[in-house]
Amino acid sequence: MNIPFPNLMPVAPEIIITVAASILLIFDLALRNKGPLAFLSLLAAGVTVYAIIQPASLGETFGGMFISDSYSVYFKLIFMVNLILTVLISLKYLQRQKAEYGEYYSLLLFATAGMMLMASAKDLIVLYLGLELMALSTYILAGIKRHDIKSNEAAMKYFLLGSFSSALLLYGISLLYGLTTTTDLYQIAAYLKQTGSSMPLLMSMTLIAVAFSFKIAAAPFHMWAPDVYEGAPTSVTAFMSVGPKAAGFAVIGRVFLMSAFQGMQADWTPILIGIAILTMAVGNIVALSQTNIKRMLAYSSIAHAGYALLGIIAGTEEGLHAMMTYLLIYAFMNIGAFAIVILLDKGDEIKDYEGLSKSRPLVAALMLVFMFSLTGIPPTAGFIGKFNIFMAAIKAGYTWLVVIAVIFSAISAYYYLRVVMNMYMKEMKQEAAIAPSPSLGLAILITVLMVFIIGIMPSVVIG
Amino acid sequence: MVPLSWYIGLSTVIFMIGVVGFLIRRNIIVMLMSIELMLNSVNISLVAFSHYLQDLRGQILVFFIITVAASETAIGLAILVALYKNKEAVHTNEITEMKG
Numbered sequence: 119m120n121i122p123f124p125n126l127m128p129v130a131p132e133i134i135i136t137v138a139a140s141i142l143l144i145f146d147l148a149l150r151n152k153g154p155l156a157f158l159s160l161l162a163a164g165v166t167v168y169a170i171i172q173p174a175s176l177g178e179t180f181g182g183m184f185i186s187d188s189y190s191v192y193f194k195l196i197f198m199v200n201l202i203l204t205v206l207i208s209l210k211y212l213q214r215q216k217a218e219y220g221e222y223y224s225l226l227l228f229a230t231a232g233m234m235l236m237a238s239a240k241d242l243i244v245l246y247l248g249l250e251l252m253a254l255s256t257y258i259l260a261g262i263k264r265h266d267i268k269s270n271e272a273a274m275k276y277f278l279l280g281s282f283s284s285a286l287l288l289y290g291i292s293l294l295y296g297l298t299t300t301t302d303l304y305q306i307a308a309y310l311k312q313t314g315s316s317m318p319l320l321m322s323m324t325l326i327a328v329a330f331s332f333k334i335a336a337a338p339f340h341m342w343a344p345d346v347y348e349g350a351p352t353s354v355t356a357f358m359s360v361g362p363k364a365a366g367f368a369v370i371g372r373v374f375l376m377s378a379f380q381g382m383q384a385d386w387t388p389i390l391i392g393i394a395i396l397t398m399a400v401g402n403i404v405a406l407s408q409t410n411i412k413r414m415l416a417y418s419s420i421a422h423a424g425y426a427l428l429g430i431i432a433g434t435e436e437g438l439h440a441m442m443t444y445l446l447i448y449a450f451m452n453i454g455a456f457a458i459v460i461l462l463d464k465g466d467e468i469k470d471y472e473g474l475s476k477s478r479p480l481v482a483a484l485m486l487v488f489m490f491s492l493t494g495i496p497p498t499a500g501f502i503g504k505f506n507i508f509m510a511a512i513k514a515g516y517t518w519l520v521v522i523a524v525i526f527s528a529i530s531a532y533y534y535l536r537v538v539m540n541m542y543m544k545e546m547k548q549e550a551a552i553a554p555s556p557s558l559g560l561a562i563l564i565t566v567l568m569v570f571i572i573g574i575m576p577s578v579v580i581g
Numbered sequence: 582m583v584p585l586s587w588y589i590g591l592s593t594v595i596f597m598i599g600v601v602g603f604l605i606r607r608n609i610i611v612m613l614m615s616i617e618l619m620l621n622s623v624n625i626s627l628v629a630f631s632h633y634l635q636d637l638r639g640q641i642l643v644f645f646i647i648t649v650a651a652s653e654t655a656i657g658l659a660i661l662v663a664l665y666k667n668k669e670a671v672h673t674n675e676i677t678e679m680k681g
Contacts, residue, residue: 242642243638243641243642243645246642246645246646246649247645247649250649250653254649254652254653254656257656257657257660258656258659258660261660261663264663265667266667267664267667267668267678268678268679270660270663270664270667270668271664271676271678271679272679273660273663273664274609274660274661274664274676277656277657277660278603278609278612278616278657281616281653281657282603282616282619285599285616285619285620285623286619288619288620288623288646289596289619289622289623289626291623291642292592292623292626292627292630292639293626295627295630295638295639295642296589296626296630296634299634299636300636300638301638301639301642344679345679348679349678349679
């Protein structure tokens, strides 16, 4: 039997990043100081970005199980932004936390490879493998401070709920396979167009929707997020709050809008609307009572998942684009906010930010920019993201849903601006200590510039 | 020959045992075993579908699931060992550093 050798160009980015992750593991054995590993992973990310934007990399391979199209390319660039910024903010932070293990960078790369596979999956098998590669790496990352009880607990909670959700996903996949005799997403769509919906099909769709709601931390499947975000090292929290979420959205967009469940839009739209409203409500209202900044940002990230879901619910090309743009903008502003949390070498309580503008005016101003952007105030990028997604939903006829989203968005101003109020209007209790480093500075510079560039010239990310 | 519906029934029952076990038991080891039950029930249904549909994809997926389940358990137990070293607890009721 003659088996043709698969075309490797479309998978080149994944191959590069996996090889780089393996090389990092070997270098880790030889190096006492782990700094060079960070630079190697940045180099690998740079080469991968180059491979992603090659026009030759578009296409299908591995018998149609893997697809590289403009949709997956956009998501892969989000994952690369996430990876590069996370490496930059982790470099000195890990030393300070005495958690400088070489595996850290290798796991970051493996998790990113998993996300890229998810964005490119055209087959349920590849989708599942990508998901697990991402999830297993992030479980370990959450617990990388292994002598810290909070980090252990975060990893344990993330692991238990994560593997529970992937078991639900698998059951959904097995039902879908039994009904359609195939695991190819586009063939499933073609098959379902002929047969229409049935009870087992609805069950399988619900299970898959629930499994991905766990991944994007949408309510009522969000319970793990605050604990995991609080307990994990802050750099990992920044990574987790953007990467797996974006990967989950990539799969939801592909499976629900572009392929398998495309024809069942009338069935899944009410489910997703319920999840979106609940997510925005829980995220924004519970965030009001938080006193820990990482927990507050965790609930804020839950709320942002709710806004981004509106793009999927709209069900149009425009909605999908708005969702993708939103996630890119979210990557910059959220990692920026976490970079400031890392920069301040003190507790994670919001109280600790009192009077920051007196002792560290520049740091306070930067935090102000990120908080404004997360609220969605122009001229920051957050405004553009929210505006686009709300416009897309209105054009699709969901005006009432957008009204609800805007109300919750207004509520969110309270807890974001409370941080600003603490920094600018409260008396300073103690001099704030900061732990600056060139790489952290670079990350903050990139994020703050992008927040303004996108906010003033939205054309750089739209279209 | 055993009809397909028996296999699917068996797989559903085992899956439900896994789900209920995961939700009501508070011992992490038992929760891990419940997840394992859920994964293996999926394997049963996939192999049954694969046999009755005369299509190999289902069995290929089963091999991947078995491999991933093994690494998942390894990671889960590793996290549990790290947790146990810092705090001698395997019950979720005792692991409550963070709340809210």
